[in-house]
Amino acid sequence: MKPVVVIDKIMETAERLFYQQGYNLTGINQIIEEANISKPSLYNHFKSKNDLLLAYIDQLYKRWFDGLDAFTKDITDPLDLLIAFVDYRISRQIKSAYGGCPWNKILSEMPKEEMEVLERGAKFKSDFKARIASLVKQLDRPKDKLLNDEEFTDIIFSEMESGVLMAYVTKSCETLEKAKNIIRKLA
Structure with missing residues (x-):
């Protein structure tokens, strides 16, 4: 089984939240919390919420x-x-x-x-x-x-x-x- 990579967790969480509740209602802190990652982990991959989008x-x-x-x-x-x-x-x-x-x-x-x-x-x-x-x-x-x-x-x-x-x-x-x-x- 493939190990879950941080970027995959971020993308899966963002995809679900952007689709279910919309981009504007989805905050970075919610993505971090629901992906169960640290803030630096997110920002290591994406400079901003727009880059994640x-x-x-x-x-x-x-x-x-x-x-x-x-x-x-x-x-x-x-x-x-x-x-x-x-x-x-x-x-x-x-x-x-x-x-x-x-x-x-x-x-x-x-x-x-x-x-x-x-x-x-x-x-x-x-x-x-x-x-x-x-x-x-x-x-x-x-x-x-x-x-x-x-x-x-x-x-x-x-x-x-x-x-x-x-x-x-x-x-x-x-x-x-x-x-x-x-x-x-x-x-």
């Missing part, structure tokens, strides 16, 4: 896409992959007891001056949307469809984003399930 969202980015890749690894059909993207978001909401999108939570707390955080959030959203766009192009849809590929990509992305928000609000994945039907109808 940046490490958290960098880790979140990697874990989120690694999880998506693992979830979809055996699927090759572009339409099936788009549906699996929604299923991945459903599985994450169920696993988190409908806790919402960690990116949206963090981004909603950031003032406009926190450019490093906002840029990382924008990169995540942009990279996810690019994956959707790539799959939409692979569908080779007829040119006379109601929506062009860019519009269809926007619809899919918006349906997933709003579906996660509604899962958080309603504690149900009904809106995400409906998104899958919309994708199938418009494909």
Whole structure:
């Protein structure tokens, strides 16, 4: 069994607290106490709470896409992959007891001056949307469809984003399930 390293304890605690109660309501002293570490141990790894946040969202980015890749690894059909993207978001909401999108939570707390955080959030959203766009192009849809590929990509992305928000609000994945039907109808 791998020994627990101080930085792992810090990151696990910060991840849980930032997600459950938000960045602004999570204090350094709470992280230190709940991680059961000393203050110097935390500051040996992170100069500030903001540096810890940046490490958290960098880790979140990697874990989120690694999880998506693992979830979809055996699927090759572009339409099936788009549906699996929604299923991945459903599985994450169920696993988190409908806790919402960690990116949206963090981004909603950031003032406009926190450019490093906002840029990382924008990169995540942009990279996810690019994956959707790539799959939409692979569908080779007829040119006379109601929506062009860019519009269809926007619809899919918006349906997933709003579906996660509604899962958080309603504690149900009904809106995400409906998104899958919309994708199938418009494909």
